[in-house]
Amino acid sequence: MSSIRDIAQAAGASVATVSRVVNDSGYVSAATRARVLKAIEDLQYTPNASARQLRRGASHMVGVVLPALDVPFFGIMAHVLERELFRHGYQALICCTDESADQEARYISTLLSQKVDGVLAISVLADVTQYRRFVDAGIPIVALDRDLPELSVPSVKADHLAGGRMMAEHLLALGHRKFAVIGAPAHSPPVLARVQGVVDRLAEAGLVAQVHLGAVHDFDACKDLAQDVLADRPTAVIGTTDIAAIGAIHAAIGMGLAVPGDVSVIGFDDLPAARYVLPALTTVAQPLREIGAQAVAQLCAMMRGESLLPVAAPELRLILRDTTSAPRG
Amino acid sequence: MSSIRDIAQAAGASVATVSRVVNDSGYVSAATRARVLKAIEDLQYTPNASARQLRRGASHMVGVVLPALDVPFFGIMAHVLERELFRHGYQALICCTDESADQEARYISTLLSQKVDGVLAISVLADVTQYRRFVDAGIPIVALDRDLPELSVPSVKADHLAGGRMMAEHLLALGHRKFAVIGAPAHSPPVLARVQGVVDRLAEAGLVAQVHLGAVHDFDACKDLAQDVLADRPTAVIGTTDIAAIGAIHAAIGMGLAVPGDVSVIGFDDLPAARYVLPALTTVAQPLREIGAQAVAQLCAMMRGESLLPVAAPELRLILRDTTSAPRG
């Protein structure tokens, strides 16, 4: 409510002096500083961020564009990004696109209007040309969990291809020979990379897997997908995500199959939900917190105009729990 | 990058005219409008939100203060609020406090600086006096899932007391007589209200329950809690949340008890995770989407200076799944 002028008047000083104490820049005598601070306290003065941004050119805000918050994977990621940005002095502007290109475009306009200092993007859309607007406006941008093709923008993500190989490797080592891969969404680059990793590794062992990818990534859809696939009696089902794998477990048990006795199941991500199922899900853990922190560090460097940080790809890790075992004799 | 003046120059018009076409206010001839629109297109003009806020007084931003995004309950709530606010033309400023009073205070300062038009608060802290600063600044605020005592601020929440009664009622109807209640966090008003509801209903049946509330609300902590409680062999365990109930299921099965054969378990919230466990969890569904939408509607009314909307308490609903049955013999 009260502006810098009110404080100046109350403290018997000029606006310039008040500004100096607020930003502690330049010289201010102890006496006047005290008077100013008192006035600030009395009048509950809060600097106006808009006026500052207008004057300084920096908004200290960062746009975070992602499909949703009510999906654990994105919720966790958003949390990490928000916390990390705050730690670095930035306010996150979280934008949920609901996987709609239209919403995404509108949000990008908003972020441009807000003059965000940078952008973190986790898009699940095929067409990401919209993001060129940030590049054109000279706004630094970092992609998460995928690349933004043709925009030559840095991206931070795990090696999903290697992740796919890990899943296949584990089951192969247990002695499995008949595989099915299920998951969603079929257009997601990281999901496709994992599938490719599985297919590659199996091919090396002279095997082929049934691959069934669906359009919607939820429990019910994945369960249905798994049900179809299980009719063929694979000894191992590879879920492209934990949700897919959990769907597969439910499908198997619903069909009277024991897990892992009759069929082994493995997932990917290691979300909290992987521990909730019974039996608890064996999965490949993706270090979401590390990925998020790395992306923010990268973006902050760019916003400071520094050169890009060299990055080590975040490490994937196999988490052994109770849904995989050797196939029945 | 380009400002309204650049557009004016390019279109051979005045800034006032450009402003008029941008906001389509006042009269502009079709010809000049066309020229201006072309210039806007050519120069990729985007209005500066800070300048607007400075001039107009409204920021079209709403602060959303909550403890976390990586916890399904809050993630879902945040998603609903964000989407709903966007629909109403507001940009959400999501602030994760990590349950820290210090963070919360710093965020409140930030929101005050940003001159948010309103605030939605889901605090889990006991001391909410910080929120008085919004009231003092004349900024509308709506509380979710709890009240903000002594601030006379509207709140939107389910009837947790009734929810507690529902849980007890269901198990009583099945014939249970020996109950345990477990959950966390012990200081959460809605959790305490649910416990009270359970206790009240059981008292009416002449029964007393063992109540064990923990400080941290996660799977492992709740599982440990349940393990202790199960030593007494209650026939029914009431979780104050789905997470607590899922912990109880794991504890029971880990101890060789069948669910629901040896012990029935019920939860609260109906998060997606309730369907992931096996057996699937019987629970009381809280209409999060409705609560969120109601809170946003309420806040929007206040921001428009309208009187408060009359609100019907969001309905709780018992979801019967596979973890409750009549007690043995």
Add this chain to the structure above:
DNA sequence: TTGTACGCGTTATCAG
């Protein structure tokens, strides 16, 4: 050490 004055990008008012 302190104060004056300008400009950041908009919009609203008022005159033409």
Add this chain to the structure above:
DNA sequence: CTGATAACGCGTACAA
């Protein structure tokens, strides 16, 4: 229908 201009709150040269 259009244009000039003041003001929003702040930071900073520059002057004192």
